[in-house]
Amino acid sequence: MKKLSIYLSVILLTALGACSKKNGIDGKNAIHPIDPIGPASKDQLVTLKSGIVVEQKGNNYYWGGDILLSSTQLKALDESGTLFTKRPDYIGPDTTINPVFNIPMKSGSNNEAVPRAFSQYPTAYNMWAMVRFTYDANLPAWLKNEIAGILTQIQNESNVRFYNATGQPTVDPTYGFAYPYIDFYYVGNLDASDSYVGRQGGMQKINLADFVQYQPGAIIHEICHAIGMFHEAQRPDRDTYVNLNTSNLKPNGLAQFSKITSNYYMLGTYDFNSIMGYSSFTSGINGVSTFVNDVNQPMYTKKDGSYINQGYDLSTLDKSWVNTFYIPYIARSDVYAELANTVYKQDGTVMTAQERLNLQAQLNNGNSTPPNCCRIPNNF
Ligand SMILES: [Zn+2]
Structure with missing residues (x-):
C-alpha cells in the first residue's frame, strides 16, 4: 500500500538502487522489460509471457502495487497467468463447504453462508492455522508498539490469531521443516509498504515504511494480504462497479489495476469500505507521480463519478471473510485445537457457549474438553 499524502518528499531511487536490466526470470527471455516512466520512476514494468504486467524494483517483483511475488509465484504467473502452480479446480465459489476446513458453511438466521471475499482461492496449504510472526530486530520501538496494538485489535474483532515467535527457532527441532512465519521488517522512509499474499512457507516479510505511523491502516492492509486477501480493484468484475480513469493513468498506474482472473475466491459485491480498497487518488512526490499524469485527478471512481476513500480498518465484509476462513485458536504445545472464548460466525455474530x-x-475427534495443560505464553 502506498502512502496517501504527498508531504514526504524523499525520492526512493537512491535507496533502491538502479533497476536491474536483466531480461527474463528464468534465463529464457521470458519477460520483456518496458522502459521506466520518467525520472521519478522507481519501478520497471515487466510484461510476462502470460500477458500479465508486473513491476520490478531491484530484485523484487510486485503485482498490483504492493503484492510481493515469490519466485515460485512469479514463475507460475509468467507461464500460466496464475499465482499457484498447484491450481485447485476452480468452479466458482462454493457457498456450502469451507474449502479450508471442509466443513459446512452455515451462518445467519436464514442459515446461508454470507461471506464477502476477494482473496486467493483458500486452501489448507496457503492459509494459516495461527499466523506465526516475529518482530525483526531492526524495528524501531514505536513501530513494534504500533504492530502489537494492531494485532490485538484484529484479534479482538475477528477470528484470525497471531503467535509471537520472536527469538524462537525458525526450524522445527524434531522434524527439521522450516516454520512458515511473517517477519515484520522496517524499511524506513519509503513511500510504500508491501507483503506477500497468503502463507508462503518459511520466512516471509511484511515491509513497513515510516508513513504507517500516521496511516496505521496500511499495516492492517499488508497483514490482510499475508492472510490471503487481494485488492478490491483487482476483482475480475470490478468494471461493473468502478470506472478506471485511463486517460490519467500511466502504464505503472494501469498495472495497479491488473485483474486477477484465476484461483480467486469471490462472493458478494464490491466493498467500497474494504481495507483492501484504494483511494481514488494516489500520492506523488512534489506533485509528480509514477502512476498518473495529474495527481489532482482520480485514478478511478465509482460508476456515478464519486470518489473512493481509502479503507482504514477491517470493514464488516472484510471481517466476514476472515471469520469464514479462520478459527481463533489458543496457542498450545500439544495437538489439541482449543478455541478462544469469543468465536465469530460468518455474519459477525458470536457463537453461543454451546456452539x-x-x-x-x-475439531478434536469429538472431544470438547482440552487437556488441563499445555497452553503456552503468547504476548505481543
Ligand atoms: Zn495491497
Whole structure:
C-alpha cells in the first residue's frame, strides 16, 4: 500500500538502487522489460509471457502495487497467468463447504453462508492455522508498539490469531521443516509498504515504511494480504462497479489495476469500505507521480463519478471473510485445537457457549474438553 499524502518528499531511487536490466526470470527471455516512466520512476514494468504486467524494483517483483511475488509465484504467473502452480479446480465459489476446513458453511438466521471475499482461492496449504510472526530486530520501538496494538485489535474483532515467535527457532527441532512465519521488517522512509499474499512457507516479510505511523491502516492492509486477501480493484468484475480513469493513468498506474482472473475466491459485491480498497487518488512526490499524469485527478471512481476513500480498518465484509476462513485458536504445545472464548460466525455474530463447544469437539475427534495443560505464553 502506498502512502496517501504527498508531504514526504524523499525520492526512493537512491535507496533502491538502479533497476536491474536483466531480461527474463528464468534465463529464457521470458519477460520483456518496458522502459521506466520518467525520472521519478522507481519501478520497471515487466510484461510476462502470460500477458500479465508486473513491476520490478531491484530484485523484487510486485503485482498490483504492493503484492510481493515469490519466485515460485512469479514463475507460475509468467507461464500460466496464475499465482499457484498447484491450481485447485476452480468452479466458482462454493457457498456450502469451507474449502479450508471442509466443513459446512452455515451462518445467519436464514442459515446461508454470507461471506464477502476477494482473496486467493483458500486452501489448507496457503492459509494459516495461527499466523506465526516475529518482530525483526531492526524495528524501531514505536513501530513494534504500533504492530502489537494492531494485532490485538484484529484479534479482538475477528477470528484470525497471531503467535509471537520472536527469538524462537525458525526450524522445527524434531522434524527439521522450516516454520512458515511473517517477519515484520522496517524499511524506513519509503513511500510504500508491501507483503506477500497468503502463507508462503518459511520466512516471509511484511515491509513497513515510516508513513504507517500516521496511516496505521496500511499495516492492517499488508497483514490482510499475508492472510490471503487481494485488492478490491483487482476483482475480475470490478468494471461493473468502478470506472478506471485511463486517460490519467500511466502504464505503472494501469498495472495497479491488473485483474486477477484465476484461483480467486469471490462472493458478494464490491466493498467500497474494504481495507483492501484504494483511494481514488494516489500520492506523488512534489506533485509528480509514477502512476498518473495529474495527481489532482482520480485514478478511478465509482460508476456515478464519486470518489473512493481509502479503507482504514477491517470493514464488516472484510471481517466476514476472515471469520469464514479462520478459527481463533489458543496457542498450545500439544495437538489439541482449543478455541478462544469469543468465536465469530460468518455474519459477525458470536457463537453461543454451546456452539463453541460443538465446534471444538468437531475439531478434536469429538472431544470438547482440552487437556488441563499445555497452553503456552503468547504476548505481543
Ligand atoms: Zn495491497
